[in-house]
Amino acid sequence: MLRRAAMVSALLLTSSVFTECSEKALDIDNPNQLSPTLFWRNADDAEKALVxxxxxxxxxxxxxxxxxxxxxxxxxxDLNPFPAQEVNDVGTFAVASTDNRVLEGWGELNAIVARANQVIANVPAIQMNEARKKEILGEAYFLRAFAHFHLLNMWGNIPLxxxxxxxxxxxLVPQAPAADVWASIKSDLRQAQSSLPAEPKDVGRATAGAATALLGKAHLYTKDWAAAATEFKKIVDGTQYRLVANYQDNFQAATNNNAESIFELQYQRSDTGNWGPSGTPNPWRGQAWEPDVAPKGYTSQASTTINRWVYDLFMKEKTITGAIDPRAFATMIWNYPGAKVYQDDFTKAFTGSDQNNVWVRKYLNFDRTSSLTPGSWAYPTNNRRMIRLxxxxxxxxxxxxxxxxxSAAVYAAINRVRARATMPNIAxxxxxxxxxxxxxxxxxxxxxxxxDRIFDLNRWGxxxxxxxxxxxxxxxxxxxFQRNKNELLPIPQNDINTNPQLKQNPGY
Known part of the structure; x- marks a missing residue:
């Protein structure tokens, strides 16, 4: 496992190696900065840089x-957020290029790219076990592709x-054509696929299966249907992953890293962490977005509801025994007999029109009394399943x-998903x-x-x-919503100001 202590020490040791350049940093020698010539010496350095x-x-x-x-x-x-300046501006289409939330996500993804570049460039020269060296490089290629995949699909126009x-x-380079970024993503994932083991060195690390799934996804997003099907089929026909019997096991801490998970982010509880990006001392690493989706009255944030059309779709068809799709109860909270909101009865939790709303249930931790207690930003540890079977x-x-x-293969795949939920086969x-x-x-x-929904809507056009x-x-x-604007996020204004070669996305 990527243990917290090891990660913190690695970040402290390597943060100065991987920080972005600025004119001031180029002009002044930092006596506390670790020289790259002193760092990339042995296998331990390679492992720390990868972490x-x-x-x-x-x-x-x-x-x-x-x-x-x-x-x-x-x-x-699928979701309908309430307004909250800067916090929910992205979801309510009020986002601006100066929004700190946009800058923060952009910054962390680019930090992954910068650090992966360092690993890929420097680890080959280190004298160490060749098999482990190959795996380290494979993980770095996967992480760079993972970061580029999300940067490209969220911002659209990015430097490569x-x-x-x-x-x-x-x-200080211009944005690259999307085709070039996709080519880099696919190349990195093929390299990762051939370098990574089926089982990870530690829980949470990239594997050959994760690289295969993301490569298939890259082909799917670029409408290379046959290539996508070929990659996905390797997983579909394999035996390494299986659908867990209980759908809700994909969202609970007690069942982290289950048999359905292909790539999963490992959250770590911390009562003494700090609000900051990687590279700062002891940043919080818990599942801290629960307050953003928790129902009103159970969060300090603005909250969100699930749109009624999603509820209607769940109610449209019954299971083979005539019951409601069990995925509905793991996904939503609404006014049904026995419904709970954390540890309260639904009818006591809400009054007025809020009783008619459909609220988010997925990923909420009902062992707590709300998303606030005993802690909000670093308490939950139900991992984020980024890719599952x-x-x-x-x-x-x-x-x-x-x-x-x-084809028969199409029916078999979709019916396999539906069977887990005891839903009838597709006609x-x-x-x-x-x-x-x-x-x-x-x-x-x-x-x-x-x-996943915004990515699906965008790729379907x-x-x-x-x-x-x-x-x-x-x-x-x-x-x-403004057409030809809100499909993408704005390039952070800070980067536009710093790099005159960057062009802002349309509408911002």
Missing amino acids: ATYGPLTTIMGWGRMMGAILTTLRGD ITKPVNALEDI ADVLLMYAEAENEANGP PGLSQAAMREAIRNERVLELTAEG ITADVFTRNPALRSNSGGQ
């Missing part, structure tokens, strides 16, 4: 909070930096349907278009509130149509 590369994933600025909900989950049409930053001119099965079904139509004889719709609906039933035709999707805030 530092994982570091930004789980900070408050990364998937600890900003990437965990504010910059991803709150942007989909694949070498260590040693001078100001190395970082059910998602891969549905992506495989999509890729295969687009490549070859609704036979569907057209390709009808199966496409069935797969898209199944992604809602399986993945609501997991942060329907984001603007969905939001502009349905203004009620942002009824809590009255936010109005």
